[in-house]
Amino acid sequence: MAKRKICVVVTARPSYSRVRTALAAIQAHPELELQLVIAASALLDRYGKVGAHIERDGFKPDAHVYMVVEGENLVTSAKTTGLGLVELATVFDNLAPDIVLTIADRYETMATAVAAAYMNIPLAHLQGGEVTGNIDEKVRHAVTKLADYHLVATHKAAERVIRMGEDPDFVFVTGCPSIDIAARVLAEPSPDINPFEKYGGVGAEVDLSNGYLVVMQHPVTSEYELARRQVTETLYAIRDLGLPTLWFWPNVDAGSDGTSKGIRAFRELEQPRNIHFFKDIPPEDFLHLIKRSRAIVGNSSVAIRECSFLGVPAVNIGSRQDGRERGPNVIDVGYDRAAIMRAVETLLSRPRPQGVPLYGDGRAGERIARVLAEVPLKFTKRLMY
DSSP states (O other): OOOEEEEEEEOSHHHHHHHHHHHHHHHHOTTEEEEEEEEGGGGOGGGTOHHHHHHHTTOOOSEEEOOOOTTOSHHHHHHHHHHHHHHHHHHHHHHOOSEEEEETTOTHHHHHHHHHHHTTOOEEEESTTOOOSSHHHHHHHHHHHHOSEEEESSHHHHHHHHHTTOOGGGEEEOOOHHHHHHHHHHHSOOOOOOHHHHHOOEEOOOOOTTOOEEEEOOOOGGGGGGHHHHHHHHHHHHHHHOOOEEEEOOOSSTTHHHHHHHHHHHHHHHOOSSEEEESOOOHHHHHHHHHHSSEEEESOHHHHTHHHHHTOOEEEESSTTTTOOOOTTEEEEOSOHHHHHHHHHHHHHSOOOOOOOTTOOSOHHHHHHHHHHHSOOSOSSOOOO
């Protein structure tokens, strides 16, 4: 019996961390064949060249799709999605997968979903049913309606997907694969990582021995024109706190150019002595650094998802994560430097929170592979013209 071909499309740094253990489980499953497509910002050096990390982890890509249109605004986001739809349709036609797996809620995910749906290829969607405060929620729910199989992280997410009219028999609570990595990190002693030697970056080489902060702040696509002003508030708050800080580069979203310019201008004008900036670090090292940190600051879902499991205090800024299920580790604040400083100081004065398995127990990857191997195929033959 031929193996079932599962085509996974990875378009960005967070997409890879969300699916990596599922890739390994699919690759190891005796009844599945992994087809891997690396696309969009995952191929670009300025966002960490995630494709190189993927290959170093032992995954061989079957196709590369260059689809990012320069500009980092709403127009180029739409054009990137359109170009991705054109290119991915050709890739799917060549690879002839039995199931396409798409991840979460980035705008490029729409290209994957539409191409698969229009080509009568069953579509599995990872992390549907969640709620957030920007355009990602529209994308996520649209992909849910295009998808045939729903691999969700929480029971509340499953309930939302079913309320959207999806068949409960095809909604599976698997947990989030990124928690699989967090579970391994939590169980291991932290290695002696020197991020400056290993990953370079720019800025002052800060002393990490007495604790440090991690910052990751992305633009909010529905507020993209405010991105520079918003990140500037965080930059001043972190500088004025004076704590050693590891700051990570934003995703390629509408407004990321404003966020990046804000960081560069601040770095050149203020020359902060307590902040070091990085493009990208592989998931395990990144989570080990977070686990050892005193707190994470910004608006990344890592603070909500992995840090709830790890028990890392988190200051969540602004509306990007509005509506997402939270653990006891999170304080929410607006884009105000004084409020950000107070929130960090409040968290650091409290006992470290207990981790909670809100988004999974560390076994999502194997559950996802099992579902993909056993679920009935909704289309037994591709529509041919």
